[in-house]
Amino acid sequence: MYLYHFGLRELPFTLTPNTNFFLGLEPHNEALAVLLTALKTGEGFIKVIGEVGTGKTLLCRKLLNEIPDHFVTxxxxxxxxxxxELRRAVALELGVKQAQRMSVQLLTQRIQQKVIELHKEGRSVVLILDEAQALPEESLEALRLFTNLETETRKLLQVVLFAQPELDERLSQTNFRQLRQRITFAYKLRAMTSIEVQRYIEHRLKIAGYKGATLFNTNLCKKIAKATQGIPRLVNILCHKMLMLTYGQGHYQINTKHLKAAIDDTEDTALPSINLRWISTSLLLMVGVVSAYIFWRYQA
Incomplete structure (x- = not known):
């Protein structure tokens, strides 16, 4: 692999959501602030929506690492x-013993007892679900019923949903209006700008141990941003392939040819094509207008 070639300690552009590579860009900092604020104020449902590859799972892991100690997750x-299955998974996470052997009714009672016990100890329970758009319809309703446990001042169990936009489409249906109205805090992750893409690439290389000259110049980063539409996962894939191509050729400088080759080998990436016919037509029109103006001035 190219680690020794570029003087790296580890691969900088893997797809594994490693919080050591977390970069506090504006959208992720804002989302994390919304999550922590909502949890501290005791809100029942909190939702973070983002397209595939925008960093939801990494943000989820970051939240798990930074959530205050009095929260039980x-x-x-x-x-x-x-x-x-969802109830049993929650019970196991909360440390309910023999959760796999209980009836549904008894299991629900034990979960409620556990949540109340933790509340008396000054602890708050947070249920965090990644890829929440995959929840079956009946499980979404079960999730809503979980949050019925509450005191006069706050919910005893809070729920954080990380999901793709498909969840919003599902929640817009009439039969989910009760759940929809319980979501008091929501944030939508956006893609990175070209400036953020450059910061992102440089940051990951630095964390991976790179200390050499610039590998991805500003112009190249702008093209990567356009080709990936600022989606972090796609940026990782292209950069990894570009490093492999450069290493394979025995070079140390990455160029546009490496980018084009990586794009050709990667789904959902492309550089905007230039419509030459449109340009030719525009140029002809411009020449015609200028010629007519010159002719008019000459006749005057």
Missing amino acids: AYIPDPYLKPD
């Missing part, structure tokens, strides 16, 4: 679960 990374 139940993390469900794969929520494609039926209601009973």
Whole structure:
């Protein structure tokens, strides 16, 4: 691999959501601030929506690392679960013993007892679901019922949903209006700008141990931003392939040819094409207008 070639300690552009590579760009800092504020104020449902590859899972891991100590977290990374399976997964995360053997009714009671016990100890329970758009319809309703546990001042169980935009489409349906109205805080992750893409690439190289001359210049970063539409996952894929191509050729400088080759080998990436016919037509029109103006001035 190209680690020794470029003087790297580790691969800088892997797809694994490693919080060591987290860069506090504006959208992710804002989302994290919204999440922590909402949790501290005791809100029932909090939602973070983002397109595929915008860094939701990395943000989720960052939240788990930075959430205050008095919170007890139940993390469900794969929520494609039926209601009973979801309850058992939550129970296991909260440390409910023999959760797999209980009836649904008894399991629900034990979860409620556990949440109340933790509240008496001054702890707050947070259920965090990644890829929440995959929740079956019945499980979404079960999730809503979880949050019925409350005191006069706050919810005893809070829920954070990380999801793709498809979740919003589902929640817009009439039968989900009760759940929709309980979501008091929401944030939508945006893609990176070209400036942020350059910062992102430089940051990941630095964390990976790179100390040499600039590998991805400003012009190249702008093209990467256009080709990926600022999606972090796609940026990682292109940069990884470009480093591999450069290493394979025995070079140390990355160029546009490497980018084009990486784009050709990667789904959902492309540089904007130039419509030459439109340009030719525009130039002809411009020449015609200028010629007519000159002729008019000459006749006058």
